[in-house]
Amino acid sequence: METEGRRYHHGDLRSALLDRAECTVRESGVDALSLRELAREIGVSHAAPRRHFRDRNALLDALAIAGFARLRRVLEESLKNATGDFREQVSAMALAYVRFATDDAALLDLMFTGKHQAYASAELGAAAEECFELMFAVVRAGQQGGEIAPADLTSVSTVLFATLQGLAALTTGDLIDKNELGPLTTYAVQTLLRGLSPAHTVE
Amino acid sequence: METEGRRYHHGDLRSALLDRAECTVRESGVDALSLRELAREIGVSHAAPRRHFRDRNALLDALAIAGFARLRRVLEESLKNATGDFREQVSAMALAYVRFATDDAALLDLMFTGKHQAYASAELGAAAEECFELMFAVVRAGQQGGEIAPADLTSVSTVLFATLQGLAALTTGDLIDKNELGPLTTYAVQTLLRGLSPAHTVE
DNA sequence: ACCTGAACACCGTTCAAGT
């Protein structure tokens, strides 16, 4: 059902730009992304992208938004494939997150480091919020089920999130071996949950 | 005792470049650093820096090395000013780290994201190792003192380190309010230590 | 040894003009 009506040179230049750009970013990092080269690869004049993205940062913004959408799907998927057990849910989501964050390190950088915040930040913010809300929901469920002590929801979620972000960052920075990321993530989650558990149920 | 013997135009071009570059990076980020502009600001031809740094990445490498040296001093200072109590030591170092990481976010990025690993990585690696060893030493002391369960030293240190890195990253990314970074860091450290404490001493 | 000046091959961005 893709539209066949290619206009001047390309059916959908906007999508083509985004696809190619994401590919370049994944392979070579953000710094390697050149608008001119992108246009060349697609076979369009170097000024053509201007119609769809007012400048380089606007394109990066769009990439970040798409990234959050994909991350959300990845996280939802991980929850669906886990059992209903609280610890299982948290671990599954944690593993899915660090995998995404390290497989697509450059994209994740784009999503968080607000080097381009001046632009579509409303839409970007919304896309990001949806992802964070997923993590919050899991933690909230755990609190309500009495799995962890009833502390401030935001603090608990944020610390958990930060730990995952840090594990991914250290892996990207070659301080954690990629093969140890999984075990280390599980260990970190277990330790945190143990620290958060109601006092007398600590085994 | 600064050397007065200015040679062609500048007494010590290398130092001047590094100082000015660190300043620019701190104020405007890595991407804003231009070798030509740097040379212009210092009042030297645009090709002069080549004598001291073979290219832009080599200069960034040197900045990263200097950053690790300063971080090390900051961490050592924080330990000196804390009491001998294990939890105090860890908390003090943690707070010092996240403060450095957020105050000098762009520099920290330079220090970890190995976008320039191709060059002086030997020296850079050594400078980095000295910092990490400091954190390791504190954790090791805690284990030997029986403050935390005798688990794998590397795992414990790495998870702690990752959490700090993540807290800093989320703060830089505006997901944690700068005023909450301190309290949140203390909370994270306490939670982790509680999760790591020997089973029956959990309060 | 250290620096200059010109040159090369790239950028991002802008804008009149074409269809």
Added chain:
DNA sequence: ACCTGAACACCGTTCAAGT
């Protein structure tokens, strides 16, 4: 509406040549 081609002001890097 969508794209082109030329132009502008920047880059990083290289290299002969100067002192």
